[in-house]
Amino acid sequence: MPVIIQHNEEYIRQLTTQRISLANRLIIEDIHRNSIFNTPMLSSQLRRNVLKTVVPETYTGTIIWRQPYASYQERGMRADGTHVVKNYTTPGTGKDFAKNAVKKTLKQVKKFYKTML
Helix, strand or coil, X not given: CXXXXXXXXXXXXXXXHHHHHHHHHHHHHHHHHHXXXXXXXXXXXXXXXXXXXXXXXXXXXXXXXXXXXHHHHHHCCCCCCCCCCCCCCCCCCCCCHHHHHHHHHHCCHHHHHHCCC
16 A cells, blocks of 8 residues: 655745744834834934844844944944933933843743744
């Protein structure tokens, strides 16, 4: 009696890649959402001009605040240590807005992957 073996490896690989990519997208969106109210607001551009990408083939994602002064605001000073920001004009905002958002999201990262099961 013949036996037929069905091979679903490619389907499983594609499904897994798709689900991991979706989870990564949700994580990146959550980081952005968590950063919004802590992001300094020299203009609304720093809060809005954000590039979010997910690369399915490498299971990676990035979030980049694209304003030229974003890293200056994140560190609270220029890269060379000069021009320290002493007063953030928007109440409740300040340095480490991105770092703190990432930390907050990473505390609950498992929930994003569990939703993909």
